[in-house]
Amino acid sequence: MTAPADRTRSSEELIRAEEPVLAQNYHPLPVVVARAEGAWVEDVEGRRYLDMLAGYSALNFGHRHPALIEAAHRQLDRLTLTSRAFHNDRLASFATGLAALTGQDMVLPMNTGAEAVESGIKVARKWAYEVKGVPDGRATIVVAADNFHGRTTTIVGFSTDETARSGFGPFTPGFRVVPYNDLAALRAAVDDTTAAVLIEPIQGEAGVIVPDDGYLTGVRELTQRANCLFVADEIQSGLGRTGRTLAVEHESVVPDLVLLGKALGGGIVPVSAVVGRREVLGVLRPGEHGSTFGGNPLAAAVGTAVVELLRTGEFQRRARELGVVLREGLTALLGKGVVGFRARGLWAGVDVDPALGTGREVSERLMREGILVKDTHGSTIRLAPPLTVTEDELRQALGTLEKVLAA
Ligand SMILES: Cc1ncc(COP(=O)(O)O)c(C=O)c1O
Numbered sequence: 001m002t003a004p005a006d007r008t009r010s011s012e013e014l015i016r017a018e019e020p021v022l023a024q025n026y027h028p029l030p031v032v033v034a035r036a037e038g039a040w041v042e043d044v045e046g047r048r049y050l051d052m053l054a055g056y057s058a059l060n061f062g063h064r065h066p067a068l069i070e071a072a073h074r075q076l077d078r079l080t081l082t083s084r085a086f087h088n089d090r091l092a093s094f095a096t097g098l099a100a101l102t103g104q105d106m107v108l109p110m111n112t113g114a115e116a117v118e119s120g121i122k123v124a125r126k127w128a129y130e131v132k133g134v135p136d137g138r139a140t141i142v143v144a145a146d147n148f149h150g151r152t153t154t155i156v157g158f159s160t161d162e163t164a165r166s167g168f169g170p171f172t173p174g175f176r177v178v179p180y181n182d183l184a185a186l187r188a189a190v191d192d193t194t195a196a197v198l199i200e201p202i203q204g205e206a207g208v209i210v211p212d213d214g215y216l217t218g219v220r221e222l223t224q225r226a227n228c229l230f231v232a233d234e235i236q237s238g239l240g241r242t243g244r245t246l247a248v249e250h251e252s253v254v255p256d257l258v259l260l261g262k263a264l265g266g267g268i269v270p271v272s273a274v275v276g277r278r279e280v281l282g283v284l285r286p287g288e289h290g291s292t293f294g295g296n297p298l299a300a301a302v303g304t305a306v307v308e309l310l311r312t313g314e315f316q317r318r319a320r321e322l323g324v325v326l327r328e329g330l331t332a333l334l335g336k337g338v339v340g341f342r343a344r345g346l347w348a349g350v351d352v353d354p355a356l357g358t359g360r361e362v363s364e365r366l367m368r369e370g371i372l373v374k375d376t377h378g379s380t381i382r383l384a385p386p387l388t389v390t391e392d393e394l395r396q397a398l399g400t401l402e403k404v405l406a407a
Helices: 013-018 065-078 091-102 112-134 151-159 183-189 217-227 245-250 298-310 314-333 359-368 391-406
Strands: 033-037 040-041 048-051 104-110 140-144 175-178 196-199 231-233 257-260 271-278 338-343 348-352 380-383
Touching: 065 298, 091 104, 091 257, 091 271, 091 298, 104 298, 112 140, 112 151, 112 196, 112 231, 112 271, 151 231, 175 183, 175 380, 183 217, 196 217, 217 231, 217 245, 217 338, 298 314, 314 338, 314 348, 314 391, 359 380, 359 391
Parallel strands: 140 175, 140 196, 196 231, 231 257
Antiparallel strands: 033 040, 040 048, 104 271, 257 271, 338 348, 348 380
16 A cells, blocks of 8 residues: 555544544444555544455455546546536546447436446436327336335335335335346236336445346346336446446346436546447437536546456456355354345355344454444345455355354
8 A cells, every 4th residue: 555544643533533423324334444545444443344245246356446646636627527518538438448348329317326326217207208209297107116216316216125215205106116036026016108217237325136047138138028227226246346348138138218326437536327229318408317427538548448357357356266265254254244145246245143143243343353344124135246356265154254253
């Protein structure tokens, strides 16, 4: 690690200083990170931790990947923001590269994941009115129970998590919720008003829920037959995490719209995008949608460097190969504190025996042993290391998990 950390205040002091002035919408683990490199972070006191969360997949290439840092530095020295009132000389290559990487025609650049989801919803509705011919104001979108698509009021309105929804209504109408991984329920919910089916190919926040083989193919066939769009939220599952560029590629499925975010910004800047077919994204006309920062030159430069890293296929290959190590390691822990797990590529939801503690308690014990993870619901913890993690580091994390569960 290069730049030294600022050690003027201790972790404890910094945590205490946050409390009165920061909105308490998070409950972070009590670790104060001061610098990082690759798969490792260091706290204010100089203690090192293996990052097995990777910013919920925003750090797929690890902390401060040299190619991404260099692209950002180079761009910082030239041009950072124009707004879309003008063109900038970085956006064309970003859009061309991202469309080619994902096998789509067009790109709508935004910033955060939730904005990409909101944008996808708007595009799907507009497509339904202009192309499908749904009567004005009647378009519906079918979503899955236990979804996580972000935190805006429209999005939490169709969440089934009461903590995310409660106290934030009234909500945007026009959404139908069906159980995930249930094609019959989906078929029953789709009708002439349906603009789109919006799902995560793997439900991350729900605990890395991998649907049955054939589900995504079924969603593709069903939406095609019903003349509605398949919108895949790949904000967490996409960009190498599962061993493919997109998780839908495991079933060779091509959605009409793909939502990307997190790793698209290389862990440096927020970059998200809707990518899709020309017939769909082409419904947007000047003035109908936008974002001051969407497609800014710094974001486009970093995003282009991300696309170049993914074009090598190296990260997808690492996720596939190390995914085998992860799966084997977790299988060996079944009955030794682990009661179940779901995994694809370098991504796993691990159900810990509730008798051994909540997911939060296990995460805190792992933190004290130098491993950073995050719990989801109940006794589930999520593992999503940077795709640059080495096999030794991964085995170290699995060994520490075994030790913590045995203690
Ligand atoms: C599948 C999915 N969609 C959307 C989002 C929202 O992204 P953001 O937090 O950047 O708004 C997330 C974030 O965790 C996500 O996992």
